[in-house]
Amino acid sequence: MDVSGFPVERSIRPYLIGLGLALILTAIPFALVATHALPRLTTLVIIAIAAVIQILVHLGFFLHIGFRSTPRENLIAMAFAAVLIVFMVGGTLWIMFDLHHRMMV
Amino acid sequence: MTATTTMDATPISHEKYEERAFGFWIYLMSDAIIFALLFATYVVMLGNTAGGPTGKELFSLERAAGETALLLLSSATFGFAAVALANADKSRSLLWLLVTVALGAGFLFLEFREFRGMIAQGAGPDRSGFLSAFFTLVGTHGVHVSIGILGIFVIIGQVLIKGLTTPVVSRLARLGLFWHFLDIIWVAIFSVVYLPGLF
Amino acid sequence: MEIFGRLTIDSLPFYSAIAASGAAVTMLGALSVMALITYFGAWRLVLFDWVSSLDHKKIGIMYIMIALVMLLRGFIDAAMMRSQQAIAYNNDGYLPPGHFDQIFTSHGTIMIFFMAMPFLSGLINLIMPQQIGARDVAFPFMNSVNLWLTAAGAGLVLISLVIGQFSTAGWTGYPPYSGAEYNPGVGVDYWLWAVLISGVGSTMSGINFLVTIIKCRAPGMYLFRMPLFTWTVFVTSILMIFAFPALTVACGMLALDRTFGMHFFTNAMGGNMMNYINLFWLWGHPEVYILILPAFGVFSEVVATFSQKRLFGYISLVLATVAIGLLSFTVWLHHFFTMGSSANVNAFFGIMTTIIAVPTGVKVFDWLLTMYRGRIIFKPPMLFTIGFLVTFVIGGLSGVLLAMPPVDYLLHNTTFLIAHFHNMIIPGVLFGYLAGYMFWFPKAFGFKLNEKWGAWSFWCWIIGFYIAFMPLYVLGLMGMPRRMEHYDVAAWQMHLIIAAVGAFIIFLGIVCLGVQLALSIRDRQQALDLTGDPWNGRSLEWATSSPPAPYNFAVLPKVRSVDAFWDMKQRGVAYHQPDRYVDLVLPKNSFIGAFIGGAGFVFGFAMVWYMWWLAVLCLAAIALAVIVRASDDDTDYVMLASDVKEIEDARCAELAKAPRNEMADDPGFAGEPVLEASA
Numbered sequence: 001m002d003v004s005g006f007p008v009e010r011s012i013r014p015y016l017i018g019l020g021l022a023l024i025l026t027a028i029p030f031a032l033v034a035t036h037a038l039p040r041l042t043t044l045v046i047i048a049i050a051a052v053i054q055i056l057v058h059l060g061f062f063l064h065i066g067f068r069s070t071p072r073e074n075l076i077a078m079a080f081a082a083v084l085i086v087f088m089v090g091g092t093l094w095i096m097f098d099l100h101h102r103m104m105v
Numbered sequence: 106m107t108a109t110t111t112m113d114a115t116p117i118s119h120e121k122y123e124e125r126a127f128g129f130w131i132y133l134m135s136d137a138i139i140f141a142l143l144f145a146t147y148v149v150m151l152g153n154t155a156g157g158p159t160g161k162e163l164f165s166l167e168r169a170a171g172e173t174a175l176l177l178l179s180s181a182t183f184g185f186a187a188v189a190l191a192n193a194d195k196s197r198s199l200l201w202l203l204v205t206v207a208l209g210a211g212f213l214f215l216e217f218r219e220f221r222g223m224i225a226q227g228a229g230p231d232r233s234g235f236l237s238a239f240f241t242l243v244g245t246h247g248v249h250v251s252i253g254i255l256g257i258f259v260i261i262g263q264v265l266i267k268g269l270t271t272p273v274v275s276r277l278a279r280l281g282l283f284w285h286f287l288d289i290i291w292v293a294i295f296s297v298v299y300l301p302g303l304f
Numbered sequence: 305m306e307i308f309g310r311l312t313i314d315s316l317p318f319y320s321a322i323a324a325s326g327a328a329v330t331m332l333g334a335l336s337v338m339a340l341i342t343y344f345g346a347w348r349l350v351l352f353d354w355v356s357s358l359d360h361k362k363i364g365i366m367y368i369m370i371a372l373v374m375l376l377r378g379f380i381d382a383a384m385m386r387s388q389q390a391i392a393y394n395n396d397g398y399l400p401p402g403h404f405d406q407i408f409t410s411h412g413t414i415m416i417f418f419m420a421m422p423f424l425s426g427l428i429n430l431i432m433p434q435q436i437g438a439r440d441v442a443f444p445f446m447n448s449v450n451l452w453l454t455a456a457g458a459g460l461v462l463i464s465l466v467i468g469q470f471s472t473a474g475w476t477g478y479p480p481y482s483g484a485e486y487n488p489g490v491g492v493d494y495w496l497w498a499v500l501i502s503g504v505g506s507t508m509s510g511i512n513f514l515v516t517i518i519k520c521r522a523p524g525m526y527l528f529r530m531p532l533f534t535w536t537v538f539v540t541s542i543l544m545i546f547a548f549p550a551l552t553v554a555c556g557m558l559a560l561d562r563t564f565g566m567h568f569f570t571n572a573m574g575g576n577m578m579n580y581i582n583l584f585w586l587w588g589h590p591e592v593y594i595l596i597l598p599a600f601g602v603f604s605e606v607v608a609t610f611s612q613k614r615l616f617g618y619i620s621l622v623l624a625t626v627a628i629g630l631l632s633f634t635v636w637l638h639h640f641f642t643m644g645s646s647a648n649v650n651a652f653f654g655i656m657t658t659i660i661a662v663p664t665g666v667k668v669f670d671w672l673l674t675m676y677r678g679r680i681i682f683k684p685p686m687l688f689t690i691g692f693l694v695t696f697v698i699g700g701l702s703g704v705l706l707a708m709p710p711v712d713y714l715l716h717n718t719t720f721l722i723a724h725f726h727n728m729i730i731p732g733v734l735f736g737y738l739a740g741y742m743f744w745f746p747k748a749f750g751f752k753l754n755e756k757w758g759a760w761s762f763w764c765w766i767i768g769f770y771i772a773f774m775p776l777y778v779l780g781l782m783g784m785p786r787r788m789e790h791y792d793v794a795a796w797q798m799h800l801i802i803a804a805v806g807a808f809i810i811f812l813g814i815v816c817l818g819v820q821l822a823l824s825i826r827d828r829q830q831a832l833d834l835t836g837d838p839w840n841g842r843s844l845e846w847a848t849s850s851p852p853a854p855y856n857f858a859v860l861p862k863v864r865s866v867d868a869f870w871d872m873k874q875r876g877v878a879y880h881q882p883d884r885y886v887d888l889v890l891p892k893n894s895f896i897g898a899f900i901g902g903a904g905f906v907f908g909f910a911m912v913w914y915m916w917w918l919a920v921l922c923l924a925a926i927a928l929a930v931i932v933r934a935s936d937d938d939t940d941y942v943m944l945a946s947d948v949k950e951i952e953d954a955r956c957a958e959l960a961k962a963p964r965n966e967m968a969d970d971p972g973f974a975g976e977p978v979l980e981a982s983a
Contacts (some may be wrong), residue, residue: 006126006275006282007267008191009184009188009190009191010192011188012185012186012188013182015181015184015185015188016181018176018181018184019177019180019181026174026292026295027297028174029296029300030166030169030170030300033300034166036304038243038715040304041282043304044304045303047296047300047301050296050814051293051296052220053150055289055292055293055294056272056290058153058180058285058288058292059289061179062180062184062285062288063285063286063294067242067780068953071123071127073127074127074130075474077130077131077134077135078248079323080134080140080542080546081134081137081211081546084138084546085137085141085392087141087146087634088138088145088550088586088633089141089145089726090141091150091586091636091637092142092145092146092582092583092586093145093149093636094580095147095637095645095649096114096576096578096582097149098648098649099286099578099643099644099645101646102644102645102646103117103644104209104268109506118978120519123519124442124443124515124519124520125443127515127518127519128442128443128512128515130672131511131514131545132508134509134545134546135507135510135511135546135549136549138546138550139552139553142550142553142583142586143553146553146557146568146579146583149576149579150316150568150574150576150579153567153574153575153576154574155567155572155574157574166763167795170734171680173315181862186835203737214905230560230564231564231566231567232567232573233566233567233573234570234574234575234576235573235574236567237557237560237561237566237567237570237574240566241557241560241566241568255927259931259934259935262935263935266878270937272937274822276934277366
């Protein structure tokens, strides 16, 4: 951790690795949609998984988030935000689709 | 009987930068909630096309791919700028920052063309609930990118005028967090909006 | 493109006598304030010592000033509603419906956004940094910005009385009624921008407080040694950070609908107005916990100090607070049980709602057990606390009743609901912040408030509360809906008349607060707090002088236990002076926070009246201000050790003038004199 409060990264290697992985993880879902090679549900699941992995790649290689390198309070804040997003988005989808089902709105 | 003194006062201490880094991180978490709710609204309103055009009719896979490539590359080039900065290479860092701006501007240009085209064919945000949700989600991301580009210009100015001082470097680090965060949101956008919409 | 947008001469309130008088009173109020400042020759002081101050203590005091002024303004709304409903049986009363609707809207909006939020932000700002042994909050400049953004929001509500009208859509602003089709006028827009602008301030305040608590604690101040007030602030800040984005999204989308013709919540064209309600209450439920948790924190401090006993069950209080914070994100649907969800959805949220009552119950027992076997001192903050303990529980019980969907189907949007939430907010939030105001007033200003008038204020408030709101429970069970401008059920009128009497008694309570303040200022020399510790307190804010030095602590305290200051007093190290002082770094004053607030106000005004050129100009001005500040690396100044020494020496001289604990004359006082004679 340097004086600016962030981990210092002196080499471009993580960015190159991250870029490479991200490109692959982008190309796969785009290709699947372009070619319609797999059925819809399977494609959607692969898109979702690739997105999650790519987000982790961004967090690890671009933002240098790591269990040891990142301060604990930052990790806890991120975990808390993730939990809340699950509640809020999940709850919203549950409520709104339930209402849609019952009242066709 | 007196307590010993403590050297607890230093000008712009290391602690201050840690506080700013942490505070900015928390701000990004709150921004994540905003985007999460915009995504939730988009999904809820997917079918609310009010007889108007759907995503399949409006989106373009090529353009989405172009936007994605530009933004992803810009994240990498921002990283190159940050590395140059860490190695105290002022001119290289400025170069990569300018490349980042160009890539970001390219992204915005494509997006602007996309929005303008949709509005021209009567598929603007006032056409249906689905389109309101689309324009707001993607548009909010675009507004953030614009602010990021403005921020990069400000930092470039500060680097030119003040040099690579600690405050300037710390601001660039926070801006980097912001920029990478926006690319993460974009991954979600193409995964939730464009790809499923175009399938 | 019109320069004035849709602003015309007709926007002035000459269409009704009541509107015109409201406008006149508002203008008169603003002008009197300016006249008073001019009369006392205090413009330099006001501008250069207060408006531009980045000192958390001054910012806290200014927040509380906003809260007290808006309490009065919001109360006038309440008085008008009560008097209207008392007489409007089978007649129209004196308030036409459009007016009545504006009044209930502004009452709720003001009390929540511009009374309770500033009150808690003010107390937190004033006290929390001192409680953790810090010199200021983490981001003093942002603190100033947030204050002035809140003021901007309040300003928009106030100016709606003078130019244009306020919203008639309730403080929750449900579409489609609040949309452009049914409400094309300026009222809802005023409401939207007041809420959005102050909401940004609240989100950023949450960030500020959280970082301060995590990063700025004194050495030895571990999380589990923090006072309970700071713990509640900690959880409150988390709620502020994560809940306000939902409000920004809900109101932002409504603003997009209204301003740009989008269809998030419109009747046709694919709008889904139920999503507004979902998003609004995603914010709204955590919001009520944002309002109450700091009040719980105040009660914890007050009950321990005035029972002269250590707080009972510290860990359970902390865990209960954290549990409340977490659970507050899981209950929001109970605000719209009747919207039509299926039984499973309603049941889940109903169960979660009953569960969230449990940790609050734990806290009530902890407070009662703190009092048990204590030596109680019945000063006004303690009166408010005891009043809270009895009355709030009743409100909680009515809440558990409402948590059951079938019951809620009968009682939703009746006056039963009104009674329930006022039964939480008045004894909970308001009594808590009034207790905090009276408890910490000496710390802020260096002299104590008049206790007799404080006690009378309490009695008027609590008696007035019961008389005003218990009839509303009965009326709700009798089927009376909320927000009725007139009615034709004879059986209701008696209860409404009683409720109006209660409102009048509350008015007397407010008068007592005013008298208390005036008399206390007049008599301040007889009630000076020379030690900084008027109540024989337990936490670190009592270690500083009253009022504290700009830097709070010349030497950061070394904390060894919970109740850090009490522990220092017991060990005899509370008032030691160091051999040497060091230079201290403090933030310079800055007008940029007020500038941003002012630009925010004008921006909101411009958006309301469709003056797009002005809105863009204000955004540019704000951006410029931010860039200027972000490019400024010379924002602090150094206070030399010699100046620090001067201030500390003066403090020690004052301490010498008051060698015994000031509470020692109180009946029931059981504590030790806590000051050692300075050498």
